[in-house]
Amino acid sequence: MTINQNTFTGEYSYSLDAKGRVNIPAKFRNVLTAENDQSFVITRGMDPCVWVYPIIVWQSIEDELRKLSSLSQVNRSFVRSTVRYASSVQYDKQGRIAVSPNLIEYAQLEKEVLILGMVNKIEIWNPALLDSADKQSQEIDSSQFDELANQIIL
């Protein structure tokens, strides 16, 4: 029996090489379906990290965006901010994708990077930033955090 399709979990420590390439963990590659192939959409995360979507997941986001009327200023602005930094990439024979200098700068990536599975997408972090970002948000919104934890039976 196979894993849930397109579900990413776990944390992996990899290195960003001199050419700006990072490995996609083998476990993630196996999760992808045939339609997903080797195509991803890479973009800015809402946290200081890089988001990597399997193409199939990204397409469903695009479908949602299509529904938003351009008559609304907020809609226009939202679509713009969502799509602006997104570009499609494929992984090479060794399972690596290239991260653009833009994104490397945005997420402040250095040699050592942390790859996180986030259910339907993948995050690439500078390990130092991840810890502080998460600690912060859990402290600030600790009551909301607890509420979520109570709703979901682990």
Added chain:
Amino acid sequence: MTINQNTFTGEYSYSLDAKGRVNIPAKFRNVLTAENDQSFVITRGMDPCVWVYPIIVWQSIEDELRKLSSLSQVNRSFVRSTVRYASSVQYDKQGRIAVSPNLIEYAQLEKEVLILGMVNKIEIWNPALLDSADKQSQEIDSSQFDELANQIIL
């Protein structure tokens, strides 16, 4: 007659070998349904131990997580903390799963480990930690503990 499906009970003493493998008790393997097959999700427990979910149980957790919008910072942080240390494993022909160095360190596992059935999941403990952890929490929250005990007819 068989036990309830996917229900784990009892305690078993096993050894973690040099390659970081632990046996899944035969009694647990028999409890698994066909859909569960040999797939588990292994992750950090909320106590200093390792949690092992049958894949089917874990999927229901994932389904909840999928519903949380990534626009909310708390949601992102919550999803991250839930899936960060989770990864899927299968047991080999001898019925063993591999425990990652990360998790071994977190649960301070040594050669001798205790496997506990926890109804819908399995726990792997360093025996020394288990005793002290349980004693502690029952002392601190003894009134809450009694309340729970009253609710459930044993």
Added chain:
DNA sequence: GATTATTACCCACAACTACCCACAATGTAT
């Protein structure tokens, strides 16, 4: 159009993992 920079593709290799087999200990059936 020539030169340089960037990207994509390929190969190489060390480290690791998954798979297989072996065997002793325990449990079960005849």
Added chain:
DNA sequence: ATACATTGTGGGTAGTTGTGGGTAATAATC
């Protein structure tokens, strides 16, 4: 009591995975 099956534990081997670098194709610059 003996034979047989199951279970827990150890280790070897072949394939996979992560990482670096080289070369050719493409794009950018002068």
